[in-house]
Amino acid sequence: MASPAFLADFSPTPLTRLFEEDGERASRFAHDLAGIHIDLSKTHLTDSLVEKLDAAPYREALDRLFAGEVVNPTEGRAAEHLAERGTGSPDAVALAAQRHIRMRGLVDAIEAGAFGDVTGILHIGIGGSALGPALLVDALGRTENRFRVEILSNIDGQAVDDALRRLDPATTLVAIASKTFTTAETLRNADAALAWLAEAGVEDPYGRLIALTAAPEKAVEFGIDETRILPFAPSVGGRYSLWSSIGFPAALALGVEAFGQMLEGAAAVDAHVAEAEPGRNVPLLAAMSDILYSRHFGAETRAVFAYDERLRLLPSYLQQLVMESNGKSVATDGAPVDGQTSAILWGGTGTDAQHAVFQLLHQGTHLVPVEFVAVAEGTDEQDPAHHRELLLNAFAQGAALMTGRHADDPHRAYPGNRPSITILLEDLDPASLGALLAFYEHRTFAEAVLLGINPFDQFGVELGKEMARAIDDPEARAAFDPSTRALIERAGL
């Protein structure tokens, strides 16, 4: 399997030996980044591996990203999500700032009563237009939430019913979030929301709609007044868009100040990658670890466990960020990639997962690099004893995976030498969550650069979308395979 040059001649040392040989390892391979402690010491990364990295291509790619140059050549675009948090070319930053002012204006108007009594927001979007806002509101909105926010993504009518049941049509605003404003699920659900408002006797259902989009003209065509359209730049990718007006429900529910703090936390990570030496650049080091496990050890997956209920949506957010970005099999120039690209990211919450899937992590035949994401401070409302046990469990699991345990009975033996990364936030607040998500974005970008792939396109989802349209057309349907035709017939469609 071909690998980036830094892995040439690499021969791993068992994790416990790495610690025996280097009394400083625990501190040297742990980093503090914008309120987050990131401990990479229980990975097989070594100084010599890090020294072997030729960081020049990464540095060049990062400079192009920051300068707003085309870094997504297959779509001929820049990737300007960083500008949303004040990083990048002055023009893009100024434009993003103007759009944020517009978003703040709408939040202020809602708070001032321009839409009457508002108690809830129905946010309709899918993929990157839903996962980010859902995570932000779920993570930070438990104590601060000033509005009931329901996120509706799936086209399943059950999802529609579930979301609507929890809202009052008389006092709900509907935010339609779609970068392209063409996504079938989102438009279908928007129609359902309009019907719900009309049936409840809301006088002007269209007057309750807000659009969050990079295609404002399409939102106008849909019937949304220009004053209620919050645009963002087409160069902001869907899975990188929570910093833009796509984050509107979070700005409304948590407050624009909190939203601003989240952007600042992310900007601190941008500043870190801009300035840090390669050997101190934490997202770059984490990406090297990811490649080490996929390319050298052949690990096909990577598991993220949130040891904090407030971060329970983190794994699904990261699945899109990582897998839609780096799940590619051709290089940027179109040549086939020789070797694995993105790991399959999966995960859950601790401690639940310990009693469900950790068996495989400790004794299974797959090597799965694990990531523990925890928060040092619990909330004021919580019983500290619970939080203490939660954290101790996270740390114990990392130790057990690494050290293992010998037993004469093979059923009771633990091989150990299984790697993990521990990410410990001091506190969970808007700034630290922004920093955490920016850390993952930069790590994904660094991995893509080291692998020579484009993380910013997602053509892989297009064929399925096209066929989902064709399958509803009787003529086109005839060209489908016999198995699919039989299924359609059986379901009576």
Ligand code: F6P
């Ligand atoms: O189908 C994938 C995708 O294009 C994602 O990249 C995107 O986040 C999601 O669909 C939603 O797209 P849109 O915001 O245009 O509705």
